[in-house]
Amino acid sequence: MELLDFLKNHLNEGFLPLTTTFEAMKTFTCNFKDVEEMALKHNILPLRYKRNQKTISTHEQYTLFQSTVLVIGCGGLGGFVSEMLTRIGVGNLILCDGDVFEEHNLNRQNFSSPKTLGRLKAEVLKENLEAINPALHVRSITTFFDPIADAKLIQEADVVVDALDNPDLKCLLAKLCYERAKPFVHGAIAGYYSQFSTSALLEPLYTQKGDGVEKKVGNPAFTVCFAASIQSAEVVKLLLGKPHLQTPLMGDLWEYELISL
Amino acid sequence: MHVIVKLFAQYREGRFKAEQREYPNGTTAQTVIDTLELERVSPLGVLMVNGRHVAPSYILQEGDEIALFPKVGGG
Numbered sequence: 001m002e003l004l005d006f007l008k009n010h011l012n013e014g015f016l017p018l019t020t021t022f023e024a025m026k027t028f029t030c031n032f033k034d035v036e037e038m039a040l041k042h043n044i045l046p047l048r049y050k051r052n053q054k055t056i057s058t059h060e061q062y063t064l065f066q067s068t069v070l071v072i073g074c075g076g077l078g079g080f081v082s083e084m085l086t087r088i089g090v091g092n093l094i095l096c097d098g099d100v101f102e103e104h105n106l107n108r109q110n111f112s113s114p115k116t117l118g119r120l121k122a123e124v125l126k127e128n129l130e131a132i133n134p135a136l137h138v139r140s141i142t143t144f145f146d147p148i149a150d151a152k153l154i155q156e157a158d159v160v161v162d163a164l165d166n167p168d169l170k171c172l173l174a175k176l177c178y179e180r181a182k183p184f185v186h187g188a189i190a191g192y193y194s195q196f197s198t199s200a201l202l203e204p205l206y207t208q209k210g211d212g213v214e215k216k217v218g219n220p221a222f223t224v225c226f227a228a229s230i231q232s233a234e235v236v237k238l239l240l241g242k243p244h245l246q247t248p249l250m251g252d253l254w255e256y257e258l259i260s261l
Numbered sequence: 262m263h264v265i266v267k268l269f270a271q272y273r274e275g276r277f278k279a280e281q282r283e284y285p286n287g288t289t290a291q292t293v294i295d296t297l298e299l300e301r302v303s304p305l306g307v308l309m310v311n312g313r314h315v316a317p318s319y320i321l322q323e324g325d326e327i328a329l330f331p332k333v334g335g336g
Contacts, residue, residue, distance in 0.1 A: 078336070165335050188333045190270075190335050207316075208305050211332075212332035212335065213334075250307075
């Protein structure tokens, strides 16, 4: 029996369950990703995406599965953006960060825990994300963002996510993406506040050089997760060719306002 | 001349959200920033006048609406 026939004969209410995927891997000597690819290609939705379905069609799910997203920075924003992209079904992630988890990251950074202190953030994320979704392919780059070395990574990605914590580097990454016409999702936070823009240069948001107000007011978890959600929504919209942000968006969790500039 | 000044995020703390304020002719956006001591709170992020991004050297006109956001750079 061919793999596809096997899958069709072992569905659960029309969805591909994990048990069938594991059985197929043994029977046909292939990996998890191969099985999911065969299913999605033939309009069979893995059961894990059942609750995506009213929002994301099976065809769109296959588009996400084939997509590659580059996340630069694996701290607050990068940790939650990459988990959301993993759960929603983006197939390939490249995670870039040379930093290790430290104790002052525990208030907000996904997958930081007393056990992971001192470990490279990009590697810890890779392990956890692949455990969540075995169909996912993650490449961890354990060096800090470097405009020359990372230009190649930008070319490989369908969308680039700015999860850096330095305004000058954010501007530089936006410029690299803009020059290459590469879809780019900016996000930044400080205290109760956040800002976003998609596929645009960032100088209008950073009139002056140097660090922002986050150095004084810090980064609480709720602002991190809020900002990561908006960035993740933008990434998915870009990958699926849906309408996305056309002007910068400023988020205010103190007065609960979203302001389009 | 009258100018409407709108402040956002941390710039509001101890100041105001929006106010009509009186400035002498020839006042620049930078002067507004300086008189409100905004840069003691944070470097400037976004500066807009009447919904358009402008440079701090922009000379304000009667009835202008200036909006000021602190710089947000955390990740």
